[in-house]
Every structure is written in structure tokens, then in C-alpha cells.
Amino acid sequence: MKKIGVLGWILIGFVVGIIVGAIVGKPITVIKPLGTLFINLLKMLVVPLIFSTLAAGVSTFTGEKLGRMIGKTFFWYYLTGIAAMIIALIIAGISGAGIGFPVGELKAVQIKAPPSLIDVGLNVIPTNPIESLAKGDILPIIFFAIVLGMSIAAVGKAAEPLKNFLQALAEAMYKLVGYVLWYGPIGVFALMATTVGTYGLSILKPYAYLIFLVYLANAIQFFGVYPALMRLMGIRPYRYLNKIKESPIFAFTTCSSSATLPVSMRVCKAAGVPDRTCSFVLPMGATVNMDGTGMYQAISAIFLANAFGIQLTFYHYIMIAVVSLLASIGTAGVPGAGLIMLSMVLGAIGVPIEGIGIIAGVDRIMDMARTAVNVADDTVATVIIGKTEGDELPDDLLFGKSTA
Numbered sequence: 001m002k003k004i005g006v007l008g009w010i011l012i013g014f015v016v017g018i019i020v021g022a023i024v025g026k027p028i029t030v031i032k033p034l035g036t037l038f039i040n041l042l043k044m045l046v047v048p049l050i051f052s053t054l055a056a057g058v059s060t061f062t063g064e065k066l067g068r069m070i071g072k073t074f075f076w077y078y079l080t081g082i083a084a085m086i087i088a089l090i091i092a093g094i095s096g097a098g099i100g101f102p103v104g105e106l107k108a109v110q111i112k113a114p115p116s117l118i119d120v121g122l123n124v125i126p127t128n129p130i131e132s133l134a135k136g137d138i139l140p141i142i143f144f145a146i147v148l149g150m151s152i153a154a155v156g157k158a159a160e161p162l163k164n165f166l167q168a169l170a171e172a173m174y175k176l177v178g179y180v181l182w183y184g185p186i187g188v189f190a191l192m193a194t195t196v197g198t199y200g201l202s203i204l205k206p207y208a209y210l211i212f213l214v215y216l217a218n219a220i221q222f223f224g225v226y227p228a229l230m231r232l233m234g235i236r237p238y239r240y241l242n243k244i245k246e247s248p249i250f251a252f253t254t255c256s257s258s259a260t261l262p263v264s265m266r267v268c269k270a271a272g273v274p275d276r277t278c279s280f281v282l283p284m285g286a287t288v289n290m291d292g293t294g295m296y297q298a299i300s301a302i303f304l305a306n307a308f309g310i311q312l313t314f315y316h317y318i319m320i321a322v323v324s325l326l327a328s329i330g331t332a333g334v335p336g337a338g339l340i341m342l343s344m345v346l347g348a349i350g351v352p353i354e355g356i357g358i359i360a361g362v363d364r365i366m367d368m369a370r371t372a373v374n375v376a377d378d379t380v381a382t383v384i385i386g387k388t389e390g391d392e393l394p395d396d397l398l399f400g401k402s403t404a
């Protein structure tokens, strides 16, 4: 009999979690700490993993390659982002989402103000890198790791010990990711059981249409747009998605791109994408590349505008697309962050910010789908950029190399 690997157990934990959550309901939330433990274990790995792999990876780049990688990475991020916006606008636009929704039951909510985009931009440069590492601020860590990697390359031989140290740290961190994954089945079980137990079907009912539209848009992006792009680039899409599926599954359960990052790095590497490409494209993507979140924000904004009886014009739709894309860039890779940033989109089209209160109660359900797409997005960008950079990908991922 074939041995069930860790992924098999994780899938079992996922399905059993849904069933147990549905049967037991609210009382199952007592096992929530088991899920939190898992998320904490993953988060523990994020900072040392990104820092060591990225700095070590960049130290092997030439200046020209680095510039090209940055350009390509952002090109792919925003190419898929634009596709996502078109899908979201079409789906929400023709569905009439939110028309007639009773906004009278509005609950007042306290909303944290989203950071301004200028602040997000400026905060990329760490005034104190050690503080950024300690606080786990991903973008400043990425910035520092890149410039450190560049200077290691420039120094050359004298900086070899530092490079070797970073490489050794990266290897050890990957090993640790493997160990943490063994707790995955229990963690995923607990997270799913608690989520399903908390949101019984009855809570979801009034929001079923909105949730359906968000899932539909995300599914089109995941199963349609990404495979099409990979195919275009000569990569076997479903084979690749099959190889990296742990990553979206973890994202679905944890609702955090950041916490899923160690898993994404591991699966992309295991799928055959070289380490230095993974360590460059994935961490940045986990922070600034969020197609799922952008689509959710656009659809929710249209839903709420309709619910409040706001007549949407062509101008509104353009604003929604542009601001959702920007808001998704500013969204942190943690649960619920997209909901806070949604206030930016609502503000841009004149929908009352209180609208957030209408969907806050079921946000977690939508967070699962959008986070899964957010991370799939990064893993797809990784393999595509790797291919265009001449990375040696395994034959079974490439059209024309394998017939199976």
C-alpha cells in the first residue's frame, strides 16, 4: 500500500476538520489553540527564512540580472493583477451583487485607518534593520536582504564566510519547515473545524451571493488565468499546480500569505524551481502581490455600493479597479488585512465606510479563498520568471520535454 505522505495527512485533516466543525458547531472552538500553535510555528520561520534565502540568493546575481529580475517580477505581478481586476469587475458588474441588500441592520464597527500608500512606500527602507527583523516587517527586511546580498556580491572573496553562513542558515530553515509541516495535519484540522464551527451555514445565508461571487472570481483566476499564462510560457500548468498545492491549501486554512511563505518556498523548491528564484519572487509576492485580495475588494465595493443604492458609472468602475489594485499592494499578508484596506476603495467611490461592518462577520470565509489565490499567484510568477531567466526546470514541467 502506498504510504500516506504529509500532504495526504494534511488533506485528511482539512476534510475531517470541515466535517467535525459542521457536526459539533461552536463548541469545537475549544481546539482553536491547536490551530494558533500551527500558525505561530509557521510565523517563527518567516523572518529568518526570507532574510537568509534572499540575501544569499541575491549575492549570486549580477547587477544586470538583479535589475531584470525586479522588472520581470513586477511585470508578472501586475499582469495577473490587471486580469484579476477585469474578472472581478465583469462578475460583480453583471451580477447585480448587493442590490436590495438590507443595509438597515448595519452594525457599527471600529475600523483601523489604513496606512497611506506614501507611508507604505517610505516604510520599505528600514531605519533600523535589526528592529525590522525583530518586528517581522517584511518589506523592509526584503529591502535590506537585497542590498546586503548586492554588497556581498560586490565584496567578493572577503565576504564568502557571510554568504556561506546565510546559505547554511537557509538550509537549516528549510529543514525546520519540513519538521513544522508534520504538525500540519493537526493544525489544519483545528483551523478548519474552528472556522466551520464558528460560521454555521445559517450565518452565511444572507451573504451567500457575495461569497459565491468572490469564490467564483478567485476560481476563474486560479483555474483559468494562471494555467493559461503558464501554458503560454511552455509550462505544464496543472502538473505545476499539483506540485505546489500544499501552499494554497495552507493559505486557505491559515488566511495568511506571510505564514504560508515558508510552505510556498518549500514546495516551489521541491517542484524544481531554483532556490534563488524562489527566494526572490516569493517573499516580495507574499507582501505586494495579492490578486485574490484585489478581486475581493473590487467585488465587495460594488456589492456595498449597490446595497447603499449608489449609482455606479464607468468612472466608478475604473476607480474601483485602480484603487483595489493599489489597496491590495498595501494589504499585509495577515488574516483580515484586506477588509481594513477595503475602506480605501469604499472611500474612493463614496460608499459609507460603515459598509465594512456589513461584511466583517463573514470576512474570514472570503479571506480563505482570496489568500489561497494570493499565494498561488506568487508561486505561478515564480515558475514563469524562472523559466524566462533560463532556470533548469524539471522536464516533466515543460511542454515538449515530456509526453506523460
Ligand code: ASP
Pocket: 255, 256, 257, 258, 290, 293, 331, 332, 333, 334, 335, 336, 337, 338, 339, 367, 370, 371, 374
Ligand atoms: N489574508 C490575506 C493574505 O494574507 C490578506 C487579506 O486579508 O486580503 O494574503
